[in-house]
Amino acid sequence: xxxxxxxxxxxxxxxxxxxxxxxxxxxxxxxxxxxxxxxxxxxxxxxxxxxxxxxxxxxxxxxxxxxxxxxxxxxxxxxxxxxxxxxxxxxxxxxxxxxxxxxxxxxxxxxxxxxxxxxxxxxxxxxxxxxxxxxxxxxxxxxxxxxxxxxxxxxxxxxxxxxxxxxxxxxxxxxxxxxxx
Numbered sequence: 001x002x003x004x005x006x007x008x009x010x011x012x013x014x015x016x017x018x019x020x021x022x023x024x025x026x027x028x029x030x031x032x033x034x035x036x037x038x039x040x041x042x043x044x045x046x047x048x049x050x051x052x053x054x055x056x057x058x059x060x061x062x063x064x065x066x067x068x069x070x071x072x073x074x075x076x077x078x079x080x081x082x083x084x085x086x087x088x089x090x091x092x093x094x095x096x097x098x099x100x101x102x103x104x105x106x107x108x109x110x111x112x113x114x115x116x117x118x119x120x121x122x123x124x125x126x127x128x129x130x131x132x133x134x135x136x137x138x139x140x141x142x143x144x145x146x147x148x149x150x151x152x153x154x155x156x157x158x159x160x161x162x163x164x165x166x167x168x169x170x171x172x173x174x175x176x177x178x179x180x181x
Contacts, residue, residue, distance in 0.1 A: 005044065010058040012035075013051060013055050055102060056116070059102050064123070067083070067123045070085075080125065084176060085173045091147065092166060092168075095153075142175050142176050
């Protein structure tokens with residue numbers, strides 16, 4: 001299936017962010033990276049804000065696709081434990097610079113945060129738990145551990161051996177109660 005021009009533009013914008021950061025996303029820089037004219041870019045995105053919002057959605061969609069693949073089904077068809085297990089497995093991969101920068105930048109406005117929040121709400125439990133419910137507390141700890149692994153790999157220059165990272169991710173996933181909570 002041929003990639004849409006819009007998707008090609010979003011991928012080009014992501015490459016610009018990888019190299020130069022979010023502030024570098026301009027019509028000129030993205031058009032040059034995508035091999036388009038500025039007018040060609042304006043055909044798909046009426047403003048820089050529209051482009052930035054579309055990048056947030058594009059990257060969040062890619063993140064969700066990873067969890068869908070890990071679960072073998074969409075969130076709507078997965079049990080809470082299957083969703084959290086998929087979330088922990090996706091956390092075995094560090095974020096790209098673009099993902100990390102856009103997730104951080106996304107916290108600045110509700111509109112930018114919305115795509116990321118929607119994915120998190122579908123795949124990961126809220127960060128609350130009844131302290132008297134051991135299984136709920138284990139799920140919360142698994143979520144925090146998965147997030148910690150993701151951040152560790154994303155924010156440090158030190159890289160874990162892939163076998164160790166996979167073992168840690170599997171250990172996190174194995175702590176979950178698989179009785180379909």
